[in-house]
Amino acid sequence: MTSSTALLAPARLRPVNPLAKLGAAVLVSGPLILTIDWVSAAVALVLVLAVVPFMGVGWRRFWIRTLPVWVAAPLAGISVLLYGRTEGTVYVEWLLVRVSDGSIALAVATLLRVLAIGVPAVVLFISIDPTDLADGLAQRLRLPARFVLGALAGLRLVGLFLEDWRSLELARRARGIADRGRVRRFAGMAFSLLVLSIRRGSKLAVGMEARAFGGSERRTWARASPFGGREFALLAVGAAISTIAVTAAVLTGEWNFIGAR
Template sequence: MRDELFNPDNTALLTRANPLAKLIAVVLVTFTLAASIDWVSASVALALELLLLPLAGMSLVALARRGWPLAVAIILGGWSTAIVAEDSGAILLNLGYVDITEGSLTAAVAITARSFAVALPGILLMVSTDPTDLADSLAQQAKLPHRFVLGTLAAMRLIGLMIEEWRTLGMARRARGVGSMGSPWARFKANLSQAFGLLVQSIRRASRLAVTMEARGFGGEHRTWARKATYAGMDVVVVLGGVLVAGAAMAAAMHLNTWNLVWG
């Protein structure tokens, strides 16, 4: 079955770029966004990242379909920030047990926008990059240890398999009448039991995979490569694109005097 998570569109521009160049661009943007907590830099970065979606062969609809669980988690995190953040300014909403003020709402917006802006580059990298190509670049060009690279490759390949196994376990349990009936609490406990079963199965699969890779000589000192990882002019543009997004976000925040270093 087709892997829905790692299924790059070969006609998209970012798909043809070097994976290491895309990773460098992601790191540049992420580091800039992690350096400051303000809503301006996060909003600017997020707007520019959304404009890059077509370059990865992705639309807003496809992004929502793939990333809605992450979006829900980010929004809940923003709401939690609004509740626990320090109160300042006028009271906008009184919930009885807590007040939502201008200061706490600003902090919540900043955290929510920043979380989306940090997550989106990773999604773009993931949907536009084949795991094997990324592993080749990390080993050949970044010179990372083979064992680390191959372990990362195996983990990325198993993510899609785990998603499919979760669906299979769910259908098998529903066929036995488990998890599809009862109160919300009963269904929650059934899903928790299913998650534990998937965890056990994943550990067993990882152990077998590790033994198999070790037996076949993965991680040895001398390796040959079926595909040579190289740089091209497009890769320079990709890195410069990361610099542009990070620089624009930082410049906008500094211009509006909202740049706020986390260690300042």
């Protein structure tokens, strides 16, 4: 049973238009992609962590959802540490491995950069509902309704594909053919899933055509996709975080534009 706290956790972000969440993620991560320095990444990460309690995402939910980012960031940093730029004093040298002042600085910057880009993106995507996103893309960005609805229908089928895969695996186990030949079994199950997907896709296409989803007339929408003060406030927060991070990097002389490398 889901607790009432968990149900209410993402409620603050849920009324915000998904396009504003995507825009805020771009505003935060965009400038960080243009530079490799530890100051801008560290400042952005600290500001994002300070804003998390006000975004309606509980800390337990936050750590669970962002765990892959926290795992990937050190791995990226270690690879840069061992094989990155050689500069200054060399501390370890063995075959292709060379740890120096330059590789250490670049590894720290890479680790913080991955966290500063990945964490806000995950936090903002947690509460995005696919239907709300489709409404925003069609009503606000004026994307073709046929493309938006087709993508939404395809996204909704991802869960069914996972269930089909589990059903195929259980069926093969019941017949006693799932205990050996893993590569061959995977290929057979993948082909079976492809056949099921094509059949389900054909039925879905016919059903959507029958409901006039492929019509040439301009569609109406059951739910409005408002974009007002709350959305602009979220965009302002994202712009403020990136501006403060970039300003701190420039003032400390750590700004390292990747195009100048």
